[in-house]
Every structure is written in structure tokens, then in C-alpha cells.
Amino acid sequence: MLLERILRFFIVLIMAIVGGTLFELAVPTANAYFTAPLWHEEIAVLGLSPAGLLCILCGTALGGMIGYPLAPFVTGWLRRLSLWVEAQLGKMPTRDVIAGAMGLFIGLIIARLLGDAFFTIPIVGDYIPIVFSIVLGYLGVHIMVRKQQELAEVFDFIPRFFRDMPRVREARVAPQAPAAVRDGQTDRQYKLLDTSVIIDGRIADICETGFLEGTLLIPVFVLEELQHIADSADSLKRVRGRRGLDILQKIRKESRMKVEITEADFEEIAEVDSKLLQLAQEVGGKIITNDFNLNKVAQLRGVSVLNINALSNAVKPVAIPGDLMTVQIVRPGKEHGQGLAYLDDGTMIVVDGGYRCMNEVVSVEVTSALQTAAGRMIFAKLTR
Structure with a gap:
């Protein structure tokens, strides 16, 4: 309520200023001193004649009178606009909002620099910066929201490059294990995803809640199996495979967890589930699945399993x-x-x-x- 009163006050004030300005332009001012009584001379010191000052006062009063009944309509429109903007921002992920704000900031800076270069052009020079601000501001928001993942990887490349330099020779010789395992670090709390749980899709919502900790480790052979399913001639399998790839993309972009892709593979093992169990044993990680048979085999081999079906039953x-x-x-x-x-x-x-x-x-x-x-x-x- 207080904010609405403040907005109404400023709307009336702005209308009063606009009215005074318009009436000042409508009546020519007297810039020269003229013979008048003392109070006329005091007014003339301001650079205005008594008629000009009277017109400005009348215009100010008229603008305020127009702005007073107009203020409720303007504040109501601003309220609806703010609610609409808040609703639209609420639908967007927080990282998209931050990326859009950064893109808008960068776009406006570039527009300002380019606008100064075209400011001296006659006639259109005053309007070119406005056009640049609109176009480059929109492009900045659009590019940052769409390319935020790629840009984040670009800026993250430099520290990763210097961090991974001592391991380049070892990576070329034995690229089968993740970097943390090659360094003897097994405290990364790796969670390995199998094909069935990726296609299921619920893992993306679970990751978004923040209940899982550690790093999601996705082997290349799981990605290859998803790609093989997505390229299947069977329409049902094709839809399942594409859904799995979409779920992985959603996890990478919207999840709070860190996602790593490992090149680890075991060519002597044919089955994907067996490869996944072997990798889990090497990295000391846990397998997330909803496959009943894989759950039983993993228990026999001493590999920890997180079954999302059991989780779903537990929270019912x-x-x-x-x-x-x-x-x-x-x-x-x-x-x-x-x-x-x-x-x-x-x-x-x-x-x-x-x-x-x-x-x-x-x-x-x-x-x-x-x-x-x-x-x-x-x-x-x-x-x-």
C-alpha cells in the first residue's frame, strides 16, 4: 500500500513537470530585462517574464490535476506487469535468469560503445544508439541463455587445462579410468547410471531435488547403447532411446549435480551391465538403477545399488x-x-x-x- 502511494506521488509529479514543460514551450519567455516594479525585476532574474512564469505554474497545476486521476490506472498496469514478469521468471531456471541478465548487460555495453561511434551522424545519429540497445540487448539475452553450457565449458577449460597437464602422458597410456581414480582419489562418491534408469526419466527429478550427492559418472558404452536404441528401426525403441538422450541433456543443464563422461571401457566384456559393474568396482561408486536383475547381480558382486523403485515405494x-x-x-x-x-x-x-x-x-x-x-x-x- 505504501509503495502504491509512492508510485502515485511520482506519477503526479512527473505529469506536473511535463505540463509545466509543455506550457513553457508554448509561451515565449522574456530573456531581456524590462522596466517593471521591483517584484517584476526579481522574477526577471530567473530569466522569465511574469507571463511565462504564470504559464509554467498553470501548466504544472494542470499536469498534476491530470496525473492524479490517471495515477491509479498506471499503478494498476504496473502491478499487473510486475506480476506477469514474476510469473515468467518463476517458470525459468535460476541459471537461465542469471545468464539472461549477464547477456543483457554485455549487450548494452557493446551497444553503448557502438552508439558513440555513430552519434555524430546527422539526423539519425540520435536514434542509432537506441536501435543498437534493443537489438544487441536481445541478442545478448538470447545467446547467453542458449549457449550458457558451452560458454561455461569454455571458461572452465583454462583451469582444467593446467590441472590436467601433469596427467596428459598417463591419460594417453591408460584412458580407461576417470581422473580421480587414476590419481588414487576414490572419495568422489561416484554414482553410475545404467540405461534403464536414464530412459525411465525419474532420475532427472531426483537429481534436481538435491538428495543425491557426489558426481554422476556416465560411461561412454552406456551412451553408445542409448544411441543404438535411438537409431533402432523399432519406433518404440527409437522413442525410448531419444528420451534417454533428452534426459541426460536435461541433467547436464538443469541438475545441481556434477556430470562426468568417462571413456572407460572393457572390451573383453560384452554385456553393458557387466561393464557397468566392473567400472563401479574400480571407482568405488554406486549404481543407480531400476533393473531388478541388475540389482540382484550387483548385490552378489558386492557393488552398492540405489534402486529408484525402492525409493519410490519408500516415499509413497x-x-x-x-x-x-x-x-x-x-x-x-x-x-x-x-x-x-x-x-x-x-x-x-x-x-x-x-x-x-x-x-x-x-x-x-x-x-x-x-x-x-x-x-x-x-x-x-x-x-x-
């Missing part, structure tokens, strides 16, 4: 017998008279007697819950 809401729920019966169950409903997280609810309420929203009471390897099942009965 607990259903206690006696709890009331409102669900929609969407399909019949296996047993006679049963109906099936689903929660937002995909948990299946088996409703006894729900078949007669097909496609209806009903209130049910939880009778029991069953945890299986595939997920959680809830059994309930109608309350009416």
Missing part, C-alpha cells in the same frame, strides 16, 4: 486400515464384484464391491495394504 503415503479415501473406480478387478482405482502416484486400490460403481467417484475405507516387489497394493471397501 502409508495407508493404515480405517483410513478414508476418495477415489474413482476405473476398471473391474480380477475377482467378482471388485473394482480398481489408482492414486496419483500409481498405487493400485482394490475396492471390494466397486464394480457396481464403475467410473464413479466414491468414498472407500482402507482394510489392508500389501507391499510387493512391484509396488504397494491397497485393499478397501465402499463406505456406503
Whole structure:
């Protein structure tokens, strides 16, 4: 409320100044001294005649009178504009906002330097800097937002170059392991992603929450498998492969975790999962997967596994017998008279007697819950 009053005051003040300026231009001023009473001479010291001063005062008062009723409309428009800008910025990642601001700053600086060079051109010289500011400001924002990852890698190249120089000879001889492992550093908390968990897509949201720590290590042989799936003649496999590549790109751009690509490969091992297990043993990392069989094999080989299916089941809401729920019966169950409903997280609810309420929203009471390897099942009965 206070800010709105301040804005209204400045709007009235600006309108008053504009009105006084326009009336000053409309009435020629008296710059020469003239014979007048003493109070006329005092006014003439300001460089204005009494008529000119009176016109300026009238214009100021008229501008203020116009600005007072106009101020609420202007403040309302500014409020809506600020809400729209805030909503648009809220949809953008923070790094995009920072990159856009930096691009705008750099573009305006370049526009200023170029504008000074064209300022002396007659007629159009006053307008060229404005055009440069608009065009270069937009280009700066656009380029920085689109190319922020590449620019970050360019500026990060110099410290990495000097840091990795002592390891150039070793990297040429044995490029199979990540740099931290070659230096004897195994405390990087590597997390290795397999193909199935990348295609699943939930790993990107998990990384964004910040629950995972360490470095995501993505082997080249996993990327090659994704590329092979994306190039498959089967349309379903092709879509899955492209989705996996898009998920990796999303993780690199939007995730808070550091992502490394390793050239490590084991040519004597044919299966990708076996290569992944071997690499995890060498770097002392953990495998993130949703593959049930890979989970079991990794446990037998002593490799730590983070199963996102287990994580998903762990964070699902607990259903206690006696709890009331409102669900929609969407399909019949296996047993006679049963109906099936689903929660937002995909948990299946088996409703006894729900078949007669097909496609209806009903209130049910939880009778029991069953945890299986595939997920959680809830059994309930109608309350009416």
C-alpha cells in the first residue's frame, strides 16, 4: 500500500513537470530585462517574464490535476506487469535468469560503445544508439541463455587445462579410468547410471531435488547403447532411446549435480551391465538403477545399488486400515464384484464391491495394504 502511494506521488509529479514543460514551450519567455516594479525585476532574474512564469505554474497545476486521476490506472498496469514478469521468471531456471541478465548487460555495453561511434551522424545519429540497445540487448539475452553450457565449458577449460597437464602422458597410456581414480582419489562418491534408469526419466527429478550427492559418472558404452536404441528401426525403441538422450541433456543443464563422461571401457566384456559393474568396482561408486536383475547381480558382486523403485515405494503415503479415501473406480478387478482405482502416484486400490460403481467417484475405507516387489497394493471397501 505504501509503495502504491509512492508510485502515485511520482506519477503526479512527473505529469506536473511535463505540463509545466509543455506550457513553457508554448509561451515565449522574456530573456531581456524590462522596466517593471521591483517584484517584476526579481522574477526577471530567473530569466522569465511574469507571463511565462504564470504559464509554467498553470501548466504544472494542470499536469498534476491530470496525473492524479490517471495515477491509479498506471499503478494498476504496473502491478499487473510486475506480476506477469514474476510469473515468467518463476517458470525459468535460476541459471537461465542469471545468464539472461549477464547477456543483457554485455549487450548494452557493446551497444553503448557502438552508439558513440555513430552519434555524430546527422539526423539519425540520435536514434542509432537506441536501435543498437534493443537489438544487441536481445541478442545478448538470447545467446547467453542458449549457449550458457558451452560458454561455461569454455571458461572452465583454462583451469582444467593446467590441472590436467601433469596427467596428459598417463591419460594417453591408460584412458580407461576417470581422473580421480587414476590419481588414487576414490572419495568422489561416484554414482553410475545404467540405461534403464536414464530412459525411465525419474532420475532427472531426483537429481534436481538435491538428495543425491557426489558426481554422476556416465560411461561412454552406456551412451553408445542409448544411441543404438535411438537409431533402432523399432519406433518404440527409437522413442525410448531419444528420451534417454533428452534426459541426460536435461541433467547436464538443469541438475545441481556434477556430470562426468568417462571413456572407460572393457572390451573383453560384452554385456553393458557387466561393464557397468566392473567400472563401479574400480571407482568405488554406486549404481543407480531400476533393473531388478541388475540389482540382484550387483548385490552378489558386492557393488552398492540405489534402486529408484525402492525409493519410490519408500516415499509413497502409508495407508493404515480405517483410513478414508476418495477415489474413482476405473476398471473391474480380477475377482467378482471388485473394482480398481489408482492414486496419483500409481498405487493400485482394490475396492471390494466397486464394480457396481464403475467410473464413479466414491468414498472407500482402507482394510489392508500389501507391499510387493512391484509396488504397494491397497485393499478397501465402499463406505456406503
